[in-house]
Amino acid sequence: MKNNNIILMGFMGVGKGSLARELVKRTDRIAIDTDDLIESLENTKVKKIFENESEAYFREREKKLSLWLESSVKNSIISIGGGFYHVGNLQDIGHVIYLESSFDAILDRIKSSHNAEKKLKKRPLLQDMQKAKSLIAERHPKYLASADTVIQTAGKTSASIAEEIIELLGL
Numbered sequence: 001m002k003n004n005n006i007i008l009m010g011f012m013g014v015g016k017g018s019l020a021r022e023l024v025k026r027t028d029r030i031a032i033d034t035d036d037l038i039e040s041l042e043n044t045k046v047k048k049i050f051e052n053e054s055e056a057y058f059r060e061r062e063k064k065l066s067l068w069l070e071s072s073v074k075n076s077i078i079s080i081g082g083g084f085y086h087v088g089n090l091q092d093i094g095h096v097i098y099l100e101s102s103f104d105a106i107l108d109r110i111k112s113s114h115n116a117e118k119k120l121k122k123r124p125l126l127q128d129m130q131k132a133k134s135l136i137a138e139r140h141p142k143y144l145a146s147a148d149t150v151i152q153t154a155g156k157t158s159a160s161i162a163e164e165i166i167e168l169l170g171l
């Protein structure tokens with residue numbers, strides 16, 4: 001059975017974290033982020049996990065976390081890493097919202113933020129822009145297949161997307 005969490009899914013840099021914070025401001029819910037949890041449990045950064053272990057190791061950590069989210073987390077906002085959709089039980093964890101945007105709009109969003117360089121550097125899969133562009137195209141159908149709701153985000157503020165979600169889900 002589905003838990004009553006709200007899962008924010010989408011490509012790297014689409015604004016899952018900012019949106020989670022806007023939803024927290026407007027509801028009685030608390031937000032958690034899968035990358036933050038993994039970094040805390042492993043006591044290192046995602047970038048370092050990719051470098052010192054492997055992407056496969058990181059994906060296994062995501063899988064383990066997904067089982068815990070399903071068994072133990074309720075009534076929360078959960079922002080997930082861009083590749084977390086692979087875990088297999090996303091639908092059991094909560095209502096999945098796919099934040100859809102084009103690659104160019106995502107890049108513009110990152111580049112216009114005050115810490116753009118840091119945001120790019122910390123993401124191992126955003127180092128090669130051609131590969132990242134192929135990755136978003138490859139993932140788009142998988143995100144669609146994993147989603148309960150799709151929201152277009154380009155040109156919208158996190159605050160307005162939060163309002164849209166609250167209205168849509170009656171939070």
Ligand code: S3P
Pocket residue numbers: 010011012013016035046080081082083084122123124125
């Ligand atoms: C990844 C996205 C990242 C992080 C890791 C891998 C991906 O999270 O989990 O670098 O595979 O798309 P964000 O989507 O929060 O950047």
